[in-house]
Amino acid sequence: MSRSLLNLMLALVACVFISFFGENFIASKFAYYYDILISIGVNIILATSLNLVNGYTGQFSLGHAGFMAIGAYASASWSNHLDPLIFGIVAGSGNPVVTNVAMFVSTLFAGIFAAIAGFAVGVPSLRLKGDYLAIVTLGFGEIIRVAILNLDFLGASRGLSVTGTYTNLFWTYGSVVLCIYVVVSLVHSTYGRGFLTVRDDEVAAEAMGINTTKYKVVAFVVASFFAGVAGALYAHFKAFVTPEGFNFFRSVDVVVIVILGGMGSTIGVVFAAVLLTILPEALRALAHTQFVPTAYQGLLENRLILYSLLLIILMLTRPQGLFGDGAAFKKWLGRSRAD
Amino acid sequence: MRWKALICCALLLAGFAADADADEAVKIGEVNPMTGAIGRYGMTCHQGIQLAIDQANSSGGVLGKKIDLLTEDNQSQPGQTSTIVRKFVAQDKVIAIIGDLTSSATLEGGPIAQAAKIPMVTPLATNPKVTEIGDYIFRICFIDEFQGRVMARFALENLKSKKAGILTDTKQDYSVGLSGFFKGAFVNGSGEVVREQSYSSGDTDFRAQLTSIKAAGPDVVFLPGYYPEVGIILKEARQLGITVPFLGCEAWDSPTLIQVAGKAADGCYFSNQFSADDPNPAVREFTKVYRDRFGSLPDNFAALGYDAANVVLDAINRAKSTDSIALRDAIARTKDFPGVSGHITIDAQRNASKPAVILAIKDQQVHYLEKINPN
Numbered sequence: 001m002s003r004s005l006l007n008l009m010l011a012l013v014a015c016v017f018i019s020f021f022g023e024n025f026i027a028s029k030f031a032y033y034y035d036i037l038i039s040i041g042v043n044i045i046l047a048t049s050l051n052l053v054n055g056y057t058g059q060f061s062l063g064h065a066g067f068m069a070i071g072a073y074a075s076a077s078w079s080n081h082l083d084p085l086i087f088g089i090v091a092g093s094g095n096p097v098v099t100n101v102a103m104f105v106s107t108l109f110a111g112i113f114a115a116i117a118g119f120a121v122g123v124p125s126l127r128l129k130g131d132y133l134a135i136v137t138l139g140f141g142e143i144i145r146v147a148i149l150n151l152d153f154l155g156a157s158r159g160l161s162v163t164g165t166y167t168n169l170f171w172t173y174g175s176v177v178l179c180i181y182v183v184v185s186l187v188h189s190t191y192g193r194g195f196l197t198v199r200d201d202e203v204a205a206e207a208m209g210i211n212t213t214k215y216k217v218v219a220f221v222v223a224s225f226f227a228g229v230a231g232a233l234y235a236h237f238k239a240f241v242t243p244e245g246f247n248f249f250r251s252v253d254v255v256v257i258v259i260l261g262g263m264g265s266t267i268g269v270v271f272a273a274v275l276l277t278i279l280p281e282a283l284r285a286l287a288h289t290q291f292v293p294t295a296y297q298g299l300l301e302n303r304l305i306l307y308s309l310l311l312i313i314l315m316l317t318r319p320q321g322l323f324g325d326g327a328a329f330k331k332w333l334g335r336s337r338a339d
Numbered sequence: 340m341r342w343k344a345l346i347c348c349a350l351l352l353a354g355f356a357a358d359a360d361a362d363e364a365v366k367i368g369e370v371n372p373m374t375g376a377i378g379r380y381g382m383t384c385h386q387g388i389q390l391a392i393d394q395a396n397s398s399g400g401v402l403g404k405k406i407d408l409l410t411e412d413n414q415s416q417p418g419q420t421s422t423i424v425r426k427f428v429a430q431d432k433v434i435a436i437i438g439d440l441t442s443s444a445t446l447e448g449g450p451i452a453q454a455a456k457i458p459m460v461t462p463l464a465t466n467p468k469v470t471e472i473g474d475y476i477f478r479i480c481f482i483d484e485f486q487g488r489v490m491a492r493f494a495l496e497n498l499k500s501k502k503a504g505i506l507t508d509t510k511q512d513y514s515v516g517l518s519g520f521f522k523g524a525f526v527n528g529s530g531e532v533v534r535e536q537s538y539s540s541g542d543t544d545f546r547a548q549l550t551s552i553k554a555a556g557p558d559v560v561f562l563p564g565y566y567p568e569v570g571i572i573l574k575e576a577r578q579l580g581i582t583v584p585f586l587g588c589e590a591w592d593s594p595t596l597i598q599v600a601g602k603a604a605d606g607c608y609f610s611n612q613f614s615a616d617d618p619n620p621a622v623r624e625f626t627k628v629y630r631d632r633f634g635s636l637p638d639n640f641a642a643l644g645y646d647a648a649n650v651v652l653d654a655i656n657r658a659k660s661t662d663s664i665a666l667r668d669a670i671a672r673t674k675d676f677p678g679v680s681g682h683i684t685i686d687a688q689r690n691a692s693k694p695a696v697i698l699a700i701k702d703q704q705v706h707y708l709e710k711i712n713p714n
Contacts, residue, residue, distance in 0.1 A: 029429075030429060031425040031428060031429035031451075031455075032422070032425045032426040032429040032430045033429075034425070035421065035422045035425045035426075036422070039418075039422070156512070157443075158442070158443065158466065158512065159417075159442075159443040159446060159447075161446060161468070234418070238417075238418055238421050238447060239421075239447075239450060240417075240421075240443070240446050240447040240450075241417070242417045242443045242447075244376075244415075244416075244417050244443075245416070245417030245418050249416075281422075281426075284411065284426075288409065
């Protein structure tokens with residue numbers, strides 16, 4: 001067994017352990033922190049997977065929330081319609097084996113469904129470059145949202161209630177560990193050098209005989225799969241999904257995390273996901289202390305102001321992101337010295 | 340050693356002081372969309388709630404304690420409300436939650452409040468599923484079934500109509516629902532629906548549907564649509580020579596409607612949750628205080644926010660405790676509570692049963708006409 005696989009197993013066992021012993025305690029005594037913990041996990045999955053496309057492969061996707069929506073609605077529909085048929089269960093039945101199997105199946109279904117959508121979008125559009133790809137993915141995300149708005153069996157604008165709040169620490173952080181493992185192993189494998197080549201110089205890569213479109217599609221499909229998984233976790237935690245939750249701004253949230261953490265740095269992106277999920281809640285708490293005049297509470301609580309400000313400061317001081325990719329950073333340093 | 344003891348004592352005292360402080364106030368949580376797509380509505384709703392809490396505080400609070408209103412903004416963003424409700428129940432330990440004014444956010448946060456057994460009172464979520472979440476979820480607004488019935492009765496009794504036309508916005512389930520309820524009540528009351536037509540939000544030409552309705556010769560037309568289309572429809576209807584009154588719903592409540600329709604809106608009627616022109620002295624007083632403080636007339640959202648907060652406060656006073664079960668039962672037993680949007684009674688399904696206000700449009704002005712009581 002290779003060392004990285006061993007690490008993966010150890011991390012998964014740790015997730016099972018924490019979930020088994022700590023789950024009920026945290027969920028009942030510290031429901032608010034529990035909520036934040038799950039949100040952090042979902043954001044880590046979204047950002048790490050998007051980093052494969054935006055960071056390592058150097059493409060610019062703005063439609064990650066679209067794939068998350070597909071995953072959320074696919075797993076929600078699965079749980080609402082197929083779980084009762086297959087397992088004969090309805091929400092609230094306590095058998096842990098059944099609920100965990102149900103969660104596994106619906107999450108896997110969500111991931112595969114999103115991956116298929118990613119493939120369908122990726123094949124034609126990844127022949128495009130730069131801004132054009134950004135526009136296509138942005139358009140795709142909006143198409144998904146508007147399509148759901150017009151599909152009555154998905155609840156349309158009323159939203160869809162999800163039976164079975166199966167998401168727990170194990171499923172969330174298990175998926176986080178798996179997502180990080182897949183992305184890191186992929187990038188550090190021989191095969192994965194292809195992603196970096198596409199990012200660093202697409203023309204040179206093509207000249208070397210690398211099928212750049214294939215690499216881009218692979219990165220896109222893997223990212224879509226994990227976005228779908230994140231959607232499933234979200235849906236089974238919040239137990240209610242509306243199309244507005246997966247709009248353009250949700251995609252931008254994820255892009256901001258990736259840029260802040262540093263494109264092409266998994267550890268940086270994980271750190272940024274944790275930071276940007278906790279920060280709005282911390283500011284929410286700060287806004288209600290006596291140190292902040294009532295008139296300015298809204299300013300502190302609004303995460304969009306915060307994001308914009310963070311990005312401006314970051315771009316001025318560390319354009320490569322908090323944990324920017326070392327090579328890119330050195331390249332940037334060297335260039336500025338040469339100037 | 341002495342130092343350590345002193346520090347311990349000080350810490351202990353500080354801890355007790357903090358504890359005493361926490362016991363002093365009654366905490367009520369409010370979640371509303373105060374920024375984002377529907378921030379404007381959330382803001383006026385918040386102002387209504389704030390006003391009610393401040394008034395109660397200035398007259399001594401409840402149960403001899405001050406009321407602490409914790410307001411959280413969900414930024415009209417799905418996913419936020421459940422986090423906020425978890426914060427309310429787990430961190431802040433509120434005794435009741437007011438909000439959210441939309442159905443989707445209440446459906447998201449409601450199950451958490453229900454599981455934590457904290458009463459949640461929504462000012463304006465009209466989706467029937469909201470109060471089906473469980474016995475801790477209440478609403479202060481009337482629901483569509485009642486509104487459809489009220490307009491049918493108004494048409495039959497006040498306008499002496501016999502033949503109605505219906506024009507529905509099929510894209511809005513709100514509109515489809517209202518049309519169904521209106522039709523049922525109108526036919527039950529020995530009226531006849533002579534023609535039903537439909538359109539979709541975003542359409543700009545309605546002549547085909549209106550010509551068909553005109554040919555059927557109704558003496559009233561029920562039009563449960565949102566104001567952007569309604570304005571155009573009224574204008575086109577008058578151009579086509581339809582002179583009978585159109586009846587509408589609360590979605591008509593916008594100055595834009597009259598700006599677009601102009602004279603064409605005259606002689607039409609619509610139902611609403613609240614009217615600032617209501618001659619009832621309680622409403623006069625509320626309107627005056629609200630305008631003095633916030634500089635604008637209260638709208639539906641402000642009035643229902645104000646009523647929601649007052650219903651909760653009234654229930655705390657009647658329960659004589661902040662225990663969640665006692666409070667839930669007290670809210671459920673709310674009967675004939677004199678709110679600014681009418682006398683509120685909570686029924687067995689935890690929906691409010693209360694009068695609807697009928698507004699008439701005359702000389703391009705909206706006038707308060709009358710109140711129609713339930714049943």
